[in-house]
Amino acid sequence: MTTLDAFSDFNTPSPVRGVSDVVAYTIHNLGFWPTRSVVLVATGARHMGPVLRVNLEDISENEASALLDYLFDMMPTSLAEGEQVDRFFLLIFGEGGEVRTRQLTASLRQTPTLEEIQKDAAEAKICQAWIRAGMHITDTRGILFCDLLFIGSVSRWEMEPAEPAMVFSGFIDDIQKCPLYLDLMLKGSSVLPTEEQAVQAQSSPLNATNNQAEYQAWLDDAEYWFAHYLQVIHGADSDYCQDYLGQKYAENLLWDAAIQTISRTRRERFSAEERLHEDALYADHLREILAPQLAGYLLATLSSVTSGQFILYAAATSTNLLTQLFADLHREQTHLTASAENIQNPSVLLVPVDHTGQPFIDDCIRKLADIKNFAEVVEQNDELSSGAEDFAEMMMGNSILGPDWKNIGLLEQVILQMQEIADDERSAYLAVVQAWIAWFKGSSSTASRHLARARQTWDISLLPLDSLLENSLLPRWLQEESQCFKESKWT
Numbered sequence: 001m002t003t004l005d006a007f008s009d010f011n012t013p014s015p016v017r018g019v020s021d022v023v024a025y026t027i028h029n030l031g032f033w034p035t036r037s038v039v040l041v042a043t044g045a046r047h048m049g050p051v052l053r054v055n056l057e058d059i060s061e062n063e064a065s066a067l068l069d070y071l072f073d074m075m076p077t078s079l080a081e082g083e084q085v086d087r088f089f090l091l092i093f094g095e096g097g098e099v100r101t102r103q104l105t106a107s108l109r110q111t112p113t114l115e116e117i118q119k120d121a122a123e124a125k126i127c128q129a130w131i132r133a134g135m136h137i138t139d140t141r142g143i144l145f146c147d148l149l150f151i152g153s154v155s156r157w158e159m160e161p162a163e164p165a166m167v168f169s170g171f172i173d174d175i176q177k178c179p180l181y182l183d184l185m186l187k188g189s190s191v192l193p194t195e196e197q198a199v200q201a202q203s204s205p206l207n208a209t210n211n212q213a214e215y216q217a218w219l220d221d222a223e224y225w226f227a228h229y230l231q232v233i234h235g236a237d238s239d240y241c242q243d244y245l246g247q248k249y250a251e252n253l254l255w256d257a258a259i260q261t262i263s264r265t266r267r268e269r270f271s272a273e274e275r276l277h278e279d280a281l282y283a284d285h286l287r288e289i290l291a292p293q294l295a296g297y298l299l300a301t302l303s304s305v306t307s308g309q310f311i312l313y314a315a316a317t318s319t320n321l322l323t324q325l326f327a328d329l330h331r332e333q334t335h336l337t338a339s340a341e342n343i344q345n346p347s348v349l350l351v352p353v354d355h356t357g358q359p360f361i362d363d364c365i366r367k368l369a370d371i372k373n374f375a376e377v378v379e380q381n382d383e384l385s386s387g388a389e390d391f392a393e394m395m396m397g398n399s400i401l402g403p404d405w406k407n408i409g410l411l412e413q414v415i416l417q418m419q420e421i422a423d424d425e426r427s428a429y430l431a432v433v434q435a436w437i438a439w440f441k442g443s444s445s446t447a448s449r450h451l452a453r454a455r456q457t458w459d460i461s462l463l464p465l466d467s468l469l470e471n472s473l474l475p476r477w478l479q480e481e482s483q484c485f486k487e488s489k490w491t
Contacts (some may be wrong), residue, residue: 016048019149019158020174022089024181026051027191032198033104035096038064038130040071043146044083050075050484053445056092056126064133072141074474076481087144090134091151094123099153101193103173112154112171120152124166127157131164199449208280218287222421225296230423233300241303245326245333251301252314252322258298259315259410261289290417299418302426305460308433313391315411316403316440321390328387395436396464397475402483403440412437428458436465441485442478444469 016025026039029051036056042049052071059067078084099116102108127150134145150157150166158169175181192198209215233240241247302308314322393399415430422430435450448469454460477483 016180018178019147019156019169020178021180022147023091023149023151023156023175024178024184026091027175028181028184028189030195030198031190031201032192032195033096033100034093034195035100037093038067039091039093040068040075041089041091042072042075042085042143043087043089044079044085045087047079047083049079049085050478052442055445064129065136068133068137069140070472072137072143074478076479076484078481080481085143087146088134088137089146090130090148092124092127092130092148094120094150094152096151096153100172103154103171104176104193109173116154117168120150120155120157121166121168123152124150124157127159127166131159195445196449199446208283210280210284214284215287218292219420221292222295222299225293226299226421226423227296229297229300233303245330248307248310249322249326251298251307252310253319254294255298255311255411255414256314256319258290258294258414259407262286262410262413263406286413287417290414295418295421298414299422299426302429305429305432305463308429309395309436312408312411312433312436313394315407316394317390318404321387324387325391326387332388396468397439397473397477400476400480400483402475402477402480402485405485408437408440424457428454428460431457432460432463432465439465439468440475442474444472444474 016022022041025048026041027033030039030053034053037053038056038059039054040050040052042052052075054067054071076085102110103112127148131148134148137143138145148159148166149169151172154172155168156170156172156175157166159165160167192201232238302311310322310325313325390399394403412434415433419427419430431450431454435447435454438444438446438450447465451460451463451465451469
């Protein structure tokens with residue numbers, strides 16, 4: 001399997017003036033120092049552009065040109081303000097491993113030995129095939145091949161166009177001292193030693209707090225309500241999901257109410273003094289909105305992989321499209337089962353609204369009062385037939401329009417809170433949602449690691465996402481600059 005990562009337009013606080021800046025830009029986009037990877041960095045005349053990474057171990061020399069053609073087919077052709085992608089860099093990252101980690105850690109750094117430098121020089125010979133592949137792109141697409149850089153365990157190497165060959169250009173720890181790297185660090189960006197650590201950091205709970213006792217109390221209460229609702233849902237007398245579509249629709253309305261209420265809390269409202277600990281302030285306020293009873297209930301309703309897919313689809317699109325999807329599913333249900341009924345609210349198990357004063361309550365009441373009778377929706381829309389198709393197009397990345405990235409970011413933050421209180425089954429379902437989100441953003445390797453984590457804790461059958469990852473496919477919206485994910489604090 002070829003593993004891909006794709007990231008789009010990453011603002012640089014200082015000019016990109018040399019090869020160290022190009023490497024700094026690349027690793028800050030990825031969030032980690034890759035190993036055994038080829039990375040394509042596309043640029044315009046004034047802006048740096050998309051960064052796409054591929055596992056080098058999966059690519060033979062004969063496939064190099066074909067791979068670059070595929071990557072250029074997938075990336076946007078324009079950057080900010082319509083600037084055209086007209087040039088590119090290739091970066092080859094070698095084995096790295098413990099030696100590189102040592103060199104990038106101030107307390108462990110050593111003067112590189114001649115043997116280590118010679119080992120990097122020998123490994124850099126793999127670049128010859130990629131030099132030819134880069135020149136092929138210039139010949140066939142008219143996009144300027146600026147340079148090829150090799151980043152080894154202790155040293156970095158640069159293409160000498162006259163040869164063409166690779167020549168020594170410095171040591172890897174110099175990259176950490178270049179202006180762009182330091183400026184990005186000051187902006188809060190970070191670069192972890194390995195991909196595994198980067199994915200783990202992305203999956204860590206948003207547990208910053210100014211009051212550890214209140215945070216622990218929130219966790220204890222949320223765990224209690226989670227266990228309580230699991231008992232209610234799976235109890236012998238439970239009628240949970242007797243009306244499956246109505247139940248899941250109601251739950252999605254509650255998820256949406258929580259997300260939309262959180263969206264009204266913005267980090268930018270913090271004063272200069274508060275921004276010194278804004279993560280803790282934001283996390284504490286988020287938990288005020290996401291009351292323990294609601295968090296426990298929402299997590300308990302994540303009863304299958306499909307439940308997670310519905311939640312993600314609603315966040316990525318809108319509740320109107322979710323209504324259309326469920327109405328289409330009801331239509332199909334009645335076709336398959338003549339006795340299928342659209343049982344209404346009495347069979348829908350809803351979270352009790354008894355924690356008055358919480359800011360999401362009004363939204364919940366309004367939304368739950370508007371639960372659709374899907375039979376009526378079908379009757380009112382005789383031509384209704386695209387709901388299931390729209391759902392499939394979004395989840396399989398065939399939609400031209402990208403997801404609602406702001407809502408996706410908020411959903412991720414809700415997921416991070418719930419990871420702390422989830423059992424193994426719900427942890428796996430949350431990880432599957434995270435895998436799909438990572439793939440939406442263009443990071444197949446991160447998606448693969450989330451799926452692997454899900455399957456370490458629960459028996460997850462094969463998903464459509466597995467096929468997408470196996471065949472190295474990326475969402476269509478990555479081809480359009482305005483639809484790509486761009487790193488931002490959405491809240």
